[in-house]
Amino acid sequence: MSWEVVIGLEVHCQINTDTKAFCGCSTAFGAEPNTQTCPVCLGMPGQLPVLNALAVDKTILTGLAIDAQINLESKFDRKNYFYPDLPKGYQISQFTIPLVEHGHIDITTKGRGDRRIGITRIHMEEDAGKSMHEGLDAVSHIDLNRSGIPLMEIVSEPDMRSSDEAIAYLKNLHQLIRFLGVSGADMEKGQFRCDANISVRRPGEPFGTRTEMKNMNSFRFIKQAIDYEVMRQIEVIEDGGKVIQESRLWDSVKNESRSMRGKEEANDYRYFPEPDLPPLRVSQERVDAIKAGMPELPHQLRERFEKEFGLSAYDADVLTQTRELSNWYEALVAAHPADPKRCANWMANELLGRLKELNKDIEHSPVSPEAFGKLMDRMGDNTISGKIAKDVLDAMIESGKDADTIIEEKGLKQVTDTGSIDAMIQEILDANQGQVEAYRGGKDKLFGFFVGQVMKASKGKANPAVVNQRLKELLKG
Amino acid sequence: MPFSSLSHIQDRLNHGETTAIEVAKLYLDRITEHNKTLNAFVHIDDEHVLAQAKASDTYRAEHGARALEGLPIAIKDIFCTQHGPTRCCSKILEGFEAPYDAHVITKLKEAGAVLVGKTNMDEFAMGSSNETSAFGACHNPWDTSRIPGGSSGGSASAVAAALTPAALGTDTGGSIRQPASLTGITGLKPTYGRVSRRGIIAFASSLDQAGPMTRNVKDAAMITSVISGHDAGDATSVADAPELDWLGACDKKDMKGLRIGVPKEYFVEGMDAEVRASVENALKQCEDLGAELIDISLPNTNLAVAAYYVIAPSEASANLSRYDSVRFGHRCKNPEDLLDMYTRSRDEGFGAEVKRRILTGAFALSSGYYDAYYLKAQQVRTLISQDFKDAFEKVDVIATPTSPITAFKLGEKTDDPLTMYLSDIYTIAVNLAGLPGLSQPCGFAEGLPVGLQWIAPAWREDVLLGAAAAYEAATDWHTKVPTGFGGES
Missing domain, CATH: 1.10.10.410 (Arc Repressor Mutant, subunit A)
Structure with a gap:
């Protein structure tokens, strides 16, 4: 008999505000340890939190983009636990009434086609600092620059049935968040962190006991960790054992997970309403205004590119992977309106390929959309052939000169007479x-x-x- | 002069009859002389006081006087001050110096006040007798073998013995009003949200409120007018609180048309007979001043203490988590590991009462007990608020005793926390409902001061002050001074 995999994901996403969730400290990445702190985020006596309104707006925007309910009155709670990088001894979070509830994200996988993944809630909370133990002799160092940085925790329903679905969900969510401009979502900087709740069961049976997998900082590791954990659980059960509810830490070097038991045993967080913050009330007008400013979402953009520019589903998908790509493409079409499909082909196949070799993002392309448009023009008016155009593009990237200059200098003009x-x-x-x-x-x-x-x-x-x-x-x- | 009111000293300063320096010296001398007996101050820096006074005299000469120009005000050790230590009378804050002033301290400084030092208090404001202080008990000037009340005992004792003309306290369950009552002075707890809590070391965030402890009603109004007002740095400080004519409210000389509610639940068996007699006599005087006494009921009064001793410790258990010895404060010697550092540092740093409350709070919040304790207590809190709302449909103000008993002997109740908790039986409900309350002297029982408590609807401190000022104008209890402190004449 086969096994069914059940996966629910919790994503901690750093909201990209200039200042922290409850104080005025900078959130800039990479500063010297403990230089972006103040009495509030250091948890000094008598200091009080004041909520960052922009972080609220960005959470609402995210909620609207996943078609969720925005709670006009939500609440903050204290989550109590002791750890040296948690200065107050509690984290301000939203436990009972989150700002956002009941949303969803649609995914497509080869295995099961189109599926809708429910999002239980998005709540706001503050990040903790960072503890550093490595390379230090019998002491630990604490950096509180990250303490108090605003986070959204995006909690999915246990709706995913494979690691492929989990990755599809995460990629769509990641793309959406970047499109909305609510987070840098840079996984290497810890701006988009994922914990996975994983269990297995026989089809039709109730949920099995789940484990929580932590410390996976790339899509690849997440997939590996899920697949590993699924196999581990199946083996445990098939050997007649029982899966223990626990948190497990993914080790991407050894390609295995290990139990965190003992380190984080049965925590009772003693949640209770945060008395320093009144309930968070947002007006319907504020929600409406945020909705009115909603940018075009990836799926809307994809559909528009297909319809307006006649692009293939594949090209439309490639060119809407990020807001920067789609913006670049639209600037290109503006420069060379005659043939949007030519623009798409050449951008997707020629330019992106070359940028990939150079290890550059589209934002850092040495060729501007306008210059690239000129190259398209020269193909359109038969000045050069497609084959020559590729050489011209190489020369443009290398020299920074425009297409006409290169054609002129190298005498590449097509012979038509x-x-x-x-x-x-x-x-x-x-x-x-x-x-x-x-x-x-x-x-x-x-x-x-x-x-x-x-x-x-x-x-x-x-x-x-x-x-x-x-x-x-x-x-x- | 030492037993003068703040307003009287202000008059003399304004008329050039004295200077801030002279005033400061006078009180510093008195502190030197009497603090050994009272232990009201836990930190005093003469030079710093004199420097402030000198700066104030200069300011007056150059720009004229601000609202509290040159007036000495003592500060409970719970207010963070940039100058000197702030320890909340706890060993855990050993060596701590705040790099900031509490918002109210900034306000006092901006008004030209001279801050006279840090006063004794129960550790983290947890106590009703000032006996839980890490710096030793404070004494009541009316009988130094007795407690001054708490937790703002040092402020109360200092004002009662005229070591300062006024002081700041904080009130979470009666910590301004009860010691004011037990030392024969005036204490005001403003409406929750009226005064910013920023920079005041938190005990129970939803209940804490700072207020003045003074020799008369007008002085309390003067200080409150300065320290109150919206602070964008405290999300619970209310932005659109009605402004009041603080000083004008104190001009009342009679109580014509004032409907005073007298809750039957506050006059029950177990209260000291002489206290009861004093308060009943005071109420009679109010009637003579034109007030109408109306019997009312606050039916859930008997639940207030129980609800308070769930809510306040719950909040405190989280508020005190930051004292983990990682960033500041006391750290144990040679910790073996993290857990050892936490447990020993906190074990050594916190006193027995603070530990008791942290444990109580952590228990009440723990999974499986939350609904039965914390949630239930919050429901009681709603009922208590509703009791007051209903009462204020019928009356303008409520009058009660402040404390069921007068000052007790040092050590008398230390082994019996439950009886100790009952000292706040008349004050706690006011905090739970977030209302303003004021205690003023209204007589003596066996030579010890008795306090009369006034309770008004939220944001109506003017009603409190008006009633209290009228009562004060018709009586002389507030002019009585304890013997042995140079005030007898």
Whole structure:
């Protein structure tokens, strides 16, 4: 009998405000330890939290984008536990009434096709600081720069049935969050952290005992960790054992997880309402205003690109992976409105490929959409062929010069005038009498050979269409 | 002069009859002389006091006087001050110096007040006798073998013995009003949200409120007018609180048309007979001043103490988690590991009462007990608020005793926390409902002061002050001074 996998995900996403959740300290990444702190985020006596309104707005925006309910009155609670990087000894979070509830994200996987993944809630909370033990002799160091940075915790329903679905969900969520501009969502900087609740069961049976997998900081590791945990649980059960409810830490070096038991045993967080913050009330007008400012979402953009520009589903998907890509593409189309499909093909296949080799994002492309548009223009008006255009693009990336300059300097202008093309053809025909006769005798396949010879002779500059047409004519004899 | 009111000293300063320096010296001398007996101050820095006084005299000469120009005000050790230690009278804050002033301290400084030092208190404001202080008990000037009340015992004792003309206290369950009552002075707890809590070391965040302890009603109004007002740095400080004519409210000389509610639940068996007689006599005087006494009922009064001793410790258990010895405060010697550091540092740093409350609170919040304790207590709190709302449909103000008993002997109740908790039986409900309350002297029982408590609807401190001022104008209890402190004449 087969096993069914059940996965629910909790994503901690750093909200990209300039200042922290409850004080005015900077949230900039990478500063010297403990330089972005103040009495509030250090948990000094008598200090009080004041809620960052922008963080609230960004959480609401995220809620609206997943079609969720925005609670006009939500509440903050204290989650109590002792740890040196938690200065107050409690984390301000939302436990009983979160700001956002009941949303969803749609995913598509090869295995199960289109699926809707429920999102139970998004609540606001503050981050803890960072403890550092490595390389230190019998002491630990604490950096509280991160203490108090605003987070959204996005909690899904246990709706995913495979690691593929989990990754599809996370990628869609990640893309959405980046599109909304509510988070940098840089996984390496810990701005998008995922914990996975995993269990297995026989189809049709109630949920099995779940474990929580932590410390997975890339999509690849998340998939590996889920697959590992699923196999581990199945083995435990098939060997007659029982899965223990626990948190497990993923070790991406050893490719295995280990139990965190003992370290974090049966915590009772003693949640209770945060008396320093009144209930969070937001007006319907505020929600409406945020809704009105909602940017185009990835799926809307994809549909528009397909409809408005006639793109294939594949190209539309590639060009809407990030807001920066889609913006670049739209700027390109504005520069070369004649052929949006040509723009899409060339951007997706030629430009992105080259950028990938250079390890550059589209934001850092050495070629601007306007310059790239000029290159498209020169293809459109037959100044150069597609083959030459690739060389021109390489030169543009290398030299930073524009297409026209390169075409001019290197004399790459396409030859379209029939007189000179006829002359070139005649030379080739004269030099290859044997092949000419064979062709005329019925060996049609030799046509390609003549085209190749002519193009070679023109150093690629002859207009292929004209060459084709004239060759046919002249070969008739 | 030492037993003068703040307003009287202000008059003399304004008329050039004295200077801030002279006033400061006078009180510093008195502190030197009497603090050994009373232990009312736990930190005093003469030079700093004199420097402030000198700066105030200069300011007056150059710019004229601000609201509290040159007036000495003592500060409970719970207020963070940039200058000197702030320890909340706990060993756990050993060596702690706040790098900031509490919002109210800033306000006092901006008004030209001279801050006279830190006064004794129950550790983390947890107590009703000032006996839980890490710096030793404080004594009641009316009988130094007795407690001054708590938790603002040092402030009360200092004002009663005129070691300062006024002091700041905080009130979580009666910590301003009860010691004011037990030392024969005036104490005001403003409406919750009236005064910013920023920079005041938190005991129970939903109940804490700072207020003045003074020699008369007008002085209390003067200080409150300065320290109150919205603070964007405290989300519970109310932005649109009605402004009051604080000083004007104290001009009342009679009580014509005032409907005073007298809750039957506050006059019950177990209260001291002489206390009862004093308060009943005071109420009679109010009637003579034109007030109408109306019997009312606050039916859930008997639940207040129980609800308070769930809610306050619950909040405290979290508020005191930050004293973990990681960033500041007392740390045990040679900790073996993290857990050892936490447990020993906190064990050594906190006193027995604080530990008792942390444990009580942690228990009440723990999984499986939350509904039965914390949630239930919050429901009681709602009922108590509703009792007051209903009462204020019929009356303008409520009058009660402040404390069922007068000051007791040091050590008398230390082994019996439950009886100790009952000292706040008349004051606690006011905090649970977030209302303003004021205690003023209204007589003596066997030579010890008795207090009369006034309770008004939220944001109506003017009603409290008006009633108390009228009563004060018709009586002389507030002018009585304890013997042995140079005030007899």
